[in-house]
Amino acid sequence: RLLRRALHPPVTSPVAMCPATGEKVSGAASDQTIVEELAASPQRKYFMVSGKGGVGKTSLSASLGVKLAMEGHRVLVVSTDPAHSLGDSLDQDISGGKPVPLEGTDLEIWGMEIDIEAAKKEFQAVASSPKTKEQAEGFL
Numbered sequence: 001r002l003l004r005r006a007l008h009p010p011v012t013s014p015v016a017m018c019p020a021t022g023e024k025v026s027g028a029a030s031d032q033t034i035v036e037e038l039a040a041s042p043q044r045k046y047f048m049v050s051g052k053g054g055v056g057k058t059s060l061s062a063s064l065g066v067k068l069a070m071e072g073h074r075v076l077v078v079s080t081d082p083a084h085s086l087g088d089s090l091d092q093d094i095s096g097g098k099p100v101p102l103e104g105t106d107l108e109i110w111g112m113e114i115d116i117e118a119a120k121k122e123f124q125a126v127a128s129s130p131k132t133k134e135q136a137e138g139f140l
Helices: 002-007 034-040 057-070 085-090 116-127 130-139
Strands: 075-079 109-113
């Protein structure tokens, strides 16, 4: 489902757009979409999508990941949402805290849902070790 939507995206907005009117801001550099602009650079990039519940963070993240993969980027889409809705969006089980190649495509794209409780315990174990405390003190 997601891959079909990415292959046939809806009409996109210009890079520079007035939030109030939706019109293109005069003097904008190009008519590229934001995704096209992001995909144009071969440099490694990290994107964090955040917002209140129900605003489309998971849908945007999954769609952006697929589009960037289609443009030739290696992509890992990660979710820390305990609801594990990224796997639902991708129609695949990506739980377990390890990158999982997405099925149904030859694109270089992986998905991963982090188990927050397990990650928290792992962090606490590492943070409480004597070696970690020495390293932290040496850093400060």
